[in-house]
Amino acid sequence: MNPNILLIPILLPVLAGLAVLILPKGLKWLKEGLAVAVAAVALYYAALIFKSGGEGLRLFVPWTSFGINFDLYAYHLPRFILLAAAGFEVLLALYSAAFMHDKWRSREYFAYFLITAGLANGAILANNFMVLLFFWEGLLVTLYGMITLGHKQSHITATKALIISGLADFAMILGIIFLWSVTGTMTMSEVRFLEPTGLAGAAFILMALGAMAKAGAMPFHTWIPDAAIDAPLPFMAYLPAALEKLLGIYLLARISLEFFTIHMNSAMSIFLMTIGAVTIVLAVMMALVQKDYKKLLSFHAISQVGYMILGIGTGVPIGIAGGIFHMLNHAMYKCTLFLTGGAVEKEAGTTELKKLGGLFKLMPITGVAFWIAAFSISGVPPFNGFVSKEMVFHGAFETGHIIFPIAAWIGAIFTFASFLKLGHSTYFGKRSPEAPVQNVKETNWAMIIPMSVIALGCVVFGVFNKLPLKYLIEPVLMKSPTMTEHLTVPAHGAEAVSLAMPAPVEFGFWHHAFAMNWIVGVSMACLVIAFLIHQYGVKKGQGKAYLASEPIHHLPVLNTLYDLAEARVFDLYHWFVNGLVKGGAWAVWKVIDRGIDAVYENLLTFVGNFSIKVLKEYHNGVYANYLSWVVGGFALLVIYLAVLVK
């Protein structure tokens, strides 16, 4: 196959995006049609590239000196990610066409959308660090642009996103430069299995930080919940939920599987796993207390990154496979969730939970899609999230540090609890009297198709999990030299799955690793705990409505008994959930999340202001003062250059 084909998924969307910018305003549906068509063509070529097989396609154009070449290389991992990204681009283009059609500055939105798609494809295919950086940094601009499209004050959030992402990207640039000074090559495929020690270790940490920040891990996450409110909704499904996860985890996978060797329980492995576990727990606790559809989802988008980082960080084959599979699954169900959020926002007019309720009958397809995705993200069998999460649990357990699987399970409990809350309050119960739109209808086909396709995918990938594992994940890992060369088979009894062994084992997770495994049992127990917590919560929260519908409840004696019981339950619940969990969650929210914000916003500003004030005072406009600086500087130079000379 001609390697020039690699240029199509990059150039076509970018050119189309520029074309959209200059299209005349009057043409209805043209920009939307163009976006969908271009995304579809890009998907076709991505599929072609995926099918190319073998050692992959490589496009190499010498560019300038110092080893900087225009170098694209589609081998196993990139072409898999490219296919996934292209798939999401098509579905989201379709969805955006419906959602953004009549919105403010929609032309710019579609231009940014297409350019983002092209740049992301470029970043996936890049095989030279400079080329990677070029596309990677270019995404910052479209990120900024897309967030500003939300409403008139969105630029504040956009600036925040830009500065935080920029900070992380600069960390990555430094990491890349360190790596370059270690290896002496800018070509990514030539960097192989370094031991992360010394300068290379610094490079690993910096690059991993950059990649994880792209995926939205803590502490680089704070812009995502703000963007959930301020940015247009398809943006949330497109960038933070889908593309940025794909890109960030893709790069993290390359860093930890190809560029470096991560041994199980090495310092780097612990570093990654710690970030993963902390992200899971903190973000899910923040998600639990949110009262807005989109904001709750956005915190889960952060929390789920933790599972992927944890999985990859384990350094155990099953964990790594689970992390990458979870990335794919997460992109699918989180996309669906955001899309249902968009549908709810468009049809019901709000995303505040207290103003929603009883939508399941009115929007059945959206509701079903939501519940499928919610069960997926919570790890309910047989949906796809269950499989990948179990693999991550296994991997984490195999490292021997029990704290990491426990953190992951805690995450699972609250994930399910918060989705029960979200689903219950949105789709069941009664219509809220405060609801802004009373006659809610099912949303239109252009929005239904993407969400139902992806939701269906969640089911398919869960039930027939061998399919994606065998055809998508396995080739990535099995054919990658990493797996056969450096990952050792973990010594963990019968459950150990050896990826180093060829085909017969075939990732047979479902039967011998999962079905009769106590780890699965613990996970199921987590789901039950979550359900119970939810029931307590519902009883407490909706107590009055519930009691009012029950006439028996008003009987004098029973009433007192109920009240007493309820009070005890309340106390228990309050002590456990409100006191510990909710209080803890609020504390985390206040201290960690807003604390990081405070560092970004206040501390930096304060330090800046202080030095600015001092320096400005010295520039006082007095000529003699300025001249004395010159003379003083000259004196120091003379002392250094003439007196101290050997």
Place this chain on the structure above:
Amino acid sequence: MVVTYFIFVGLLFFIGLYCLLTSRNLIKLLIGLEIMAKSAVLSFIVAGWARGENFVSQSVVITFIVIEVSIVAVALALVINVYKNTGNLDIRSLAKLKG
């Protein structure tokens, strides 16, 4: 001895610099500038004299004197403008641009 001349070159440069650092009157500042220029002239001529190659140093000095006149002329035009704007010749009134 060449050294003696260069000691005076340094001295004149110092006197000019001292004048620039401490004077308040703009014309005094220009006088300080002139004194510094003289030290440069003396330095060049002494250099040529010491080497016994005084043609090049002289032509350099002549060029420098022409430049000096131009600078002083522009500087004096600036002084007149300052005077028109502020009504005095105090360098302390020229501290509006700061920060």
Place this chain on the structure above:
Amino acid sequence: MLLLFIIVPLAVAALMPLLARIWKGLPDVLGMVTMAFTLGLGLYHIRMVAAGHRYFWDTGSLGLPLKLSLAMDGFSLLLLLIISLISLFACIYSVNYMEHYGAKGSYYALFMLMVAGMNGLVLTTDLFNMYVFLEVAAVASYALVAFGQKHDEVEAAFKYLMLSVVATTGILLAMSFVYLMTGTFGITDLAYAVKTGMNAQLIGLCLALFLMGFGLKSAMVPFHAWLPDAHPSAPAPISAMLSGVLIKVSGIYALVRVVYNIFGLPPQVSSALMVLGVLSMVIGAVVALGQNDYKRMLAYSSISQIGYIVVGLAIGSPLGIMGALFHLFNHATFKSLLFLNAGATEYATGTRDLTKLGGVNNKLPVTGFTNTIGTFSIAGVPPFNGFWSKLIIIVALVEANYIGVAAIAVATSIITLWYFLQMQRQAFFGKLAAGLEKVREVPFYMALATICLAALCLLGGLFYPWITANLIQPGVTSLSNAIGVNSFINLGQ
């Protein structure tokens, strides 16, 4: 041929006040034509210079006894192109902008003299001659800074003059010492003579004097204090010329010629330059963060960006020099663009106080758009040109094991992004400030100049391989040959 670079602007300058009386529009046309001519002349030389050829011209060809010569290598050509390019756009911009200042004849005459001086400085092979042309450009720039004749302008020009003169006297003293010891002014001869015939302490004193002098001209901290006054006070096209070109030609270029080509970049000078560069980088950026005046903020940002260039040059590795020269080129484009935009904003709204501006993006679409491009370029956002040069400098720093400095450079570029976004938000986005309802877009020629420069920023980023290969690389070659070896074979015979 090379003499034309000096003679043509000089002749135009001499005739300008006379021609201005013939027809009012003549100075504008003549200025643009002259600059376009020198630009064309520069472009004509690119191909051969990129192929390694060097051009010479000497006084012998005028029938005079041969001695003083002009020469052009890659570094000179790069600077010549920058001068012509930015001057051309500044001239285009001046057509409308300088209307209300009056005395266009004098203005263009001084402008042309400044260009002639800079061209001469870049082409000459003689140290004292370099000083002479430096003063030509400087005298013209003093008058141009004070061209508005109001208090701010005059104050700035006076301080600029008085500080510059100290610097140039220092340079002169150093030259006289060098002459005493070596008996020559030609850069080629000097490089040889310095190596053989000067004691180390005298070299140290001369280097300190040169560093102070050219450091003041290029506004390195702590010699920078004149720049935040002078650059904002000048008329906008002159600000663009000063910040975009003059500090680089009379500061960086001259410094590099002396330090690299005569003294061969001794390690002490390299570390001194590194300290000066880092100081400039950080202090310029921090103070810029606290400015409310748009142009003053840009001026401090110039100090910061000069810091990047100096740091790149201080490394002395080919990659470092490439980063520095590329950043020099890029800074010329985006800083002139931003200064012209600041002028356009002031022209349209009557103020450049950021707190009084706001939401003018809707009223000034062209200016707002080009300003955004300038912001992205200077902040180092791809695919604009500033990204590549900053990246190369940082890469070079790490490669040369200056990891701390690299981290500072990265942090500074974040601060840069920060204050430019702050400026964008205050001035261009958000709600329209009170009193700006009747603001209209600037006239055609001003908009044209800014659009051209914005396009240049974008093209510079997209075609950066071509630029580095054809414009920057010859300069890098001619400079890196000079390091350490001290045998200067690039200029003169």
Place this chain on the structure above:
Amino acid sequence: MDLLNLILLLMLAGFALMAVFLKDLLKAAISLAFMSSLLAVLLYRLDSPFAAVFELSVVAGLITVLFVSVIALTKEEETAKEARWPAYVFPLALVVFGLIDIKVMQSLFATTPQGFGNPEASFGATLWGVRSLDILGQIAVIFGGVFGVLALLREKPLTAKQKEDAIIAKDGGKEKLW
């Protein structure tokens, strides 16, 4: 060391001090002129007659005239009053600097190389031949000075507001300036 040259150098420094510390600007300017004249004599004695002539005519003559005329232009009102402390601090600073100066210069210029004599037969050949590009620079810098002075001493341009007012007064504001 020629004794007369030493005396000339000392007088040079003395007049420089007078030019700096005399309160009357006119007297200071005249001290500067004396200093230039003495420098011219010194240059003559250092085998540099052409430079001496230039120093005498241009610096002692032309620049002094410029100074005096500007002083006369600005004399009417009380100009800046000098601070007193510089004159008291100066002797100390002079002694400190003088010691450093003597030490430094002695170490730097203890031996100076002897050249090979003048390369050209005449001064004219040197100036017009060897340094011909300097002449070009001189022409340019003279232009710079002249145009600079012309530009700076032109009638002050009207501000935008004044000009607008003038136009409004003339044609009732039909032509908008900005």
